[in-house]
Amino acid sequence: xxxxxxxxxxxxxxxxxxxxxxxxxxxxxxxxxxxxxxxxxxxxxxxxxxxxxxxxxxxxxxxxxxxxxxxxxxxxxxxxxxxxxxxxxxxxxxxxxxxxxxxxxxxxxxxxxxxxxxxxxxxxxxxxxxxxxxxxxxxxxxxxxxxxxxxxxxxxxxxxxxxxxxxxxxxxxxxxxxxxxxxxxxxxxxxxxxxxxxxxxxxxxxxxxxxxxxxxxxxxxxxxxxxxxxxxxxxxxxxxxxxxxxxxxxxxxxxxxxxxxxxxxxxxxxxxxxxxxxxxxxxxxxxxxxxxxxxxxxxxxxxxxxxxxxxxxxxxxxxxxxxxxxxxxx
Amino acid sequence: xxxxxxxxxxxxxxxxxxxxxxxxxxxxxxxxxxxxxxxxxxxxxxxxxxxxxxxxxxxxxxxxxxxxxxxxxxxxxxxxxxxxxxxxxxxxxxxxxxxxxxxxxxxxxxxxxxxxxxxxxxxxxxxxxxxxxxxxxxxxxxxxxxxxxxxxxxxxxxxxxxxxxxxxxxxxxxxxxxxxxxxxxxxxxxxxxxxxxxxxxxxxxxxxxxxxxxxxxxxxxxxxxxxxxxxxxxxxxxxxxx
Amino acid sequence: xxxxxxxxxxxxxxxxxxxxxxxxxxxxxxxxxxxxxxxxxxxxxxxxxxxxxxxxxxxxxxxxxxxxxxxxxxxxxxxxxxxxxxxxxxxxxxxxxxxxxxxxxxxxxxxxxxxxxxxxxxxxxxxxxxxxxxxxxxxxxxxxxxxxxxxxxxxxxxxxxxxxxxxxxxxxxxxxxxxxxxxxxxxxxxxxxxxxxxxxxxxxxxxxxxxxxxxxxxxxxxxxxxxxxxxxxxxxxxxxxxxxxxxxxxxxxxxxxxxxxxxxxxxxxxxxxxxxxxxxxxxxxxxxxxxxxxxxxxxxxxxxxxxxxxxxxxxxxxxxxxxxxxxxxxxxxxxxxxxxxxxxxxxxxxxxxxxxxxxxxxxxxxxxxxxxxxxxxx
Numbered sequence: 001x002x003x004x005x006x007x008x009x010x011x012x013x014x015x016x017x018x019x020x021x022x023x024x025x026x027x028x029x030x031x032x033x034x035x036x037x038x039x040x041x042x043x044x045x046x047x048x049x050x051x052x053x054x055x056x057x058x059x060x061x062x063x064x065x066x067x068x069x070x071x072x073x074x075x076x077x078x079x080x081x082x083x084x085x086x087x088x089x090x091x092x093x094x095x096x097x098x099x100x101x102x103x104x105x106x107x108x109x110x111x112x113x114x115x116x117x118x119x120x121x122x123x124x125x126x127x128x129x130x131x132x133x134x135x136x137x138x139x140x141x142x143x144x145x146x147x148x149x150x151x152x153x154x155x156x157x158x159x160x161x162x163x164x165x166x167x168x169x170x171x172x173x174x175x176x177x178x179x180x181x182x183x184x185x186x187x188x189x190x191x192x193x194x195x196x197x198x199x200x201x202x203x204x205x206x207x208x209x210x211x212x213x214x215x216x217x218x219x220x221x222x223x224x225x226x227x228x229x230x231x232x233x234x235x236x237x238x239x240x241x242x243x244x245x246x247x248x249x250x251x252x253x254x255x256x257x258x259x260x261x262x263x264x265x266x267x268x269x270x271x272x273x274x275x276x277x278x279x280x281x282x283x284x285x286x287x288x289x290x291x292x293x294x295x296x297x298x299x300x301x302x303x304x305x306x307x308x309x310x311x312x313x314x315x316x317x318x319x320x321x322x323x324x325x326x327x328x329x330x
Numbered sequence: 331x332x333x334x335x336x337x338x339x340x341x342x343x344x345x346x347x348x349x350x351x352x353x354x355x356x357x358x359x360x361x362x363x364x365x366x367x368x369x370x371x372x373x374x375x376x377x378x379x380x381x382x383x384x385x386x387x388x389x390x391x392x393x394x395x396x397x398x399x400x401x402x403x404x405x406x407x408x409x410x411x412x413x414x415x416x417x418x419x420x421x422x423x424x425x426x427x428x429x430x431x432x433x434x435x436x437x438x439x440x441x442x443x444x445x446x447x448x449x450x451x452x453x454x455x456x457x458x459x460x461x462x463x464x465x466x467x468x469x470x471x472x473x474x475x476x477x478x479x480x481x482x483x484x485x486x487x488x489x490x491x492x493x494x495x496x497x498x499x500x501x502x503x504x505x506x507x508x509x510x511x512x513x514x515x516x517x518x519x520x521x522x523x524x525x526x527x528x529x530x531x532x533x534x535x536x537x538x539x540x541x542x543x544x545x546x547x548x549x550x551x552x553x554x555x556x557x558x559x560x561x562x563x564x565x566x567x568x569x570x571x572x
Numbered sequence: 573x574x575x576x577x578x579x580x581x582x583x584x585x586x587x588x589x590x591x592x593x594x595x596x597x598x599x600x601x602x603x604x605x606x607x608x609x610x611x612x613x614x615x616x617x618x619x620x621x622x623x624x625x626x627x628x629x630x631x632x633x634x635x636x637x638x639x640x641x642x643x644x645x646x647x648x649x650x651x652x653x654x655x656x657x658x659x660x661x662x663x664x665x666x667x668x669x670x671x672x673x674x675x676x677x678x679x680x681x682x683x684x685x686x687x688x689x690x691x692x693x694x695x696x697x698x699x700x701x702x703x704x705x706x707x708x709x710x711x712x713x714x715x716x717x718x719x720x721x722x723x724x725x726x727x728x729x730x731x732x733x734x735x736x737x738x739x740x741x742x743x744x745x746x747x748x749x750x751x752x753x754x755x756x757x758x759x760x761x762x763x764x765x766x767x768x769x770x771x772x773x774x775x776x777x778x779x780x781x782x783x784x785x786x787x788x789x790x791x792x793x794x795x796x797x798x799x800x801x802x803x804x805x806x807x808x809x810x811x812x813x814x815x816x817x818x819x820x821x822x823x824x825x826x827x828x829x830x831x832x833x834x835x836x837x838x839x840x841x842x843x844x845x846x847x848x849x850x851x852x853x854x855x856x857x858x859x860x861x862x863x864x865x866x867x868x869x870x871x872x873x874x875x876x877x878x879x880x881x882x883x884x885x886x887x888x889x890x891x892x893x894x895x896x897x898x899x900x901x902x903x904x905x906x907x908x909x910x911x912x913x914x915x916x917x918x919x920x921x922x923x924x925x926x927x928x929x930x931x932x933x934x935x936x937x938x939x940x941x942x943x944x945x946x947x948x949x950x
Binding site: 376377379380385386419420422423424426427432434435438439440441442443447451452453454455456457458459460463499503511 | 574576577578593843846847848850853855944945949
């Protein structure tokens with residue numbers, strides 16, 4: 001294992017996050033068991049107060065998740081000199097089988113925490129706790145995933161042995177190779193770009209629809225998720241070339257390096273906010289059948305749609321500008 | 331305006347030290363009325379006040395609040411007549427902020443901060459801009475004639491000044507109902523009379539008053555519309571065995 | 573949104589007055605907190621700056637160094653081999669190097685002695701590092717003696733000192749002409765300490781190294797990459813060890829913070845009771861507690877990080893350069909180039925603020941769940 005302060009910090013944050021989430025899930029089990037909103041008993045009052053503890057915990061968790069996610073990629077990037085063949089995070093994450101699963105799960109857990117907070121916010125708007133059960137059931141699913149993430153992160157870092165020859169973004173995202181990532185990189189630029197723009201357009205249109213007429217939230221959610229994936233694919237296969245101005249460099253992580261003015265952080269944040277808002281808006285749609293929520297949800301969905309609209313629009317605008325001003329041409 | 335229907339409040343339910351502080355009380359107060367709840371200490375006065383003031387939820391029974399403005403502020407979904415017995419605490423707090431002002435037995439001012447800040451405190455969570463809150467608090471303090479003491483820390487104020495600050499704090503959110511729990515218990519006669527004068531003025535301006543007290547001075551004050559007596563958690567009605 | 577923001581600002585405002593009111597109570601917490609940030613921050617700034625320093629020094633180092641091993645020990649390499657190595661395809665230059673260590677009895681330090689002809693040194697002249705000059709109290713132009721391998725004192729004239737601002741490596745360095753070096757150490761004239769080999773294409777370094785080993789099986793090739801990697805992991809490892817040791821302190825701090833947060837005084841409990849009775853919600857009190865934690869954390873974090881920055885980059889890290897640098901008796905008084913990046917701040921945040929926040933969530937909530945009518949019942 002490589003011993004360095006960032007790795008210790010990441011292990012600590014993963015463990016603390018998982019611990020807090022497991023604690024929240026235990027409260028969730030209590031809530032699912034003893035919940036009775038019609039009762040004025042002290043037990044019910046205590047449970048209701050515990051729900052505010054859980055929302056606070058989740059709020060902190062989202063913040064920890066975001067810092068840890070960035071640090072994770074940054075650390076993987078910083079470690080690349082230790083591995084022959086690794087030139088950036090793409091290679092370092094590939095040193096053992098835990099790297100990419102850990103990253104993806106981290107991403108997923110962050111998204112889940114964000115969505116949970118959106119649903120929680122919706123639930124807090126009304127007085128009859130309509131979403132308590134799904135919310136706490138979701139916590140019980142999220143806790144093991146956080147524990148799994150800790151396991152993967154620990155497995156990844158303990159499995160790091162310096163000087164393992166690894167394939168880096170050059171070969172991983174270098175196209176014409178059997179890997180999944182290589183497959184993404186070698187996708188033809190036109191269809192990848194077109195798919196992204198089409199998905200972004202549908203998302204923007206759906207977001208506008210939801211904002212203006214309060215309809216089409218499900219479409220927005222689906223389109224938002226597709227845009228998220230299409231944007232990642234297009235980033236790897238097309239946009240990265242324009243940003244790096246090197247015809248063979250497809251790496252999605254190098255975007256985060258200083259040489260590119262941290263444009264990666266901006267792009268990924270926009271993408272995350274946009275897709276979480278879009279997904280949240282759609283996720284709330286079934287809850288509109290609940291009478292109390294039916295009155296407050298539409299305005300929340302509209303605000304989410306607005307957030308999705310602006311994030312996705314800014315993202316699209318940024319990459320388009322980058323493509324137009326770049327010296328790189330296919 | 332506020333109506334309790336057969337409310338019961340039981341503490342430590344199921345435990346050995348379980349006791350019922352309010353037992354099946356049905357009591358209403360109409361807008362603009364001045365109601366005194368009379369009874370010895372430990373009779374359940376305070377519990378009843380806290381139930382009527384949305385501070386706690388009854389173990390059983392119902393509490394209704396009827397106020398058109400409240401319905402507007404909280405959104406139509408709760409309707410004009412609110413059944414508050416099962417509302418989450420969050421919403422009770424919201425109603426409390428809109429409807430009630432509280433005056434406590436020992437003023438309960440926050441020590442170590444200025445009189446002005448004490449008056450501003452209830453408004454902090456409402457999300458109003460600080461300067462607006464400050465303006466409102468300054469107006470009130472001036473109205474009560476203690477403007478020159480506004481920046482003094484509360485523990486350095488005289489008893490009379492503390493009382494005025496406490497009342498100003500209760501009024502800062504423009505409540506429709508003032509709830510006072512034994513307001514004169516620790517005051518000399520002069521200050522008690524001053525309190526009653528202020529209370530009378532509030533009533534004239536249309537504020538509903540609910541005061542728990544066993545001070546004859548309060549119970550016999552001219553502005554009082556009605557006196558209800560409570561004993562062992564039960565209302566003592568004239569004519570009933572009590 | 574403005575409503576939410578105003579609410580938070582108002583509560584923050586109250587938090588600050590309320591903290592100032594009890595500043596003496598929070599002072600010990602902030603002090604311990606910032607010491608923790610200071611120690612961890614210092615370790616990280618220091619190791620990272622050292623890594624950078626090493627990288628800068630090694631930037632000028634040769635791509636490939638060839639040593640000769642005899643019975644597994646480093647032995648002078650015959651000069652005759654240089655020609656054969658130069659004829660390997662891809663090699664652009666081979667330069668023999670002469671260097672060794674000298675133990676100075678006077679102050680018990682090890683110096684690095686190097687023989688070189690390309691500096692225009694006359695016989696009897698010597699260039700020395702600033703560290704040596706300081707410890708022997710000499711300046712340029714002074715006469716200065718070293719004891720040679722036959723225990724006979726030799727006198728040298730100091731021609732110049734290396735620039736003090738230059739680097740870690742030159743602090744204990746002395747350079748003299750090749751012939752002086754050979755006679756001083758009785759070093760055979762047909763040998764060199766090792767060869768520095770330049771390779772035209774950096775990708776071929778490993779191939780060239782392999783060919784040299786094929787040619788001379790007793791040689792040991794050392795690649796620059798390997799040195800860099802070793803440096804990086806040594807410093808990482810040292811920093812990591814320090815932090816694991818500090819982990820006990822973090823744990824103690826977390827327990828302290830938890831205890832502090834859960835042990836509310838009667839006065840504080842009463843105050844929260846008042847707040848709740850006059851219209852503050854559990855969430856508002858939680859916000860109050862959050863801001864309290866944020867203000868304390870931010871103060872301690874800033875104080876600690878600034879102190880660590882000053883300690884490492886403005887002073888020569890007096891507190892623990894010994895523990896982390898530790899390779900010579902002669903400590904160079906060089907200044908590290910200030911270098912702090914996002915990841916260091918994030919790591920510091922996770923190692924100090926995160927445990928604090930996590931430890932105070934539950935106590936804060938307990939404090940916030942006072943019954944609203946508690947103030948009436950007191």
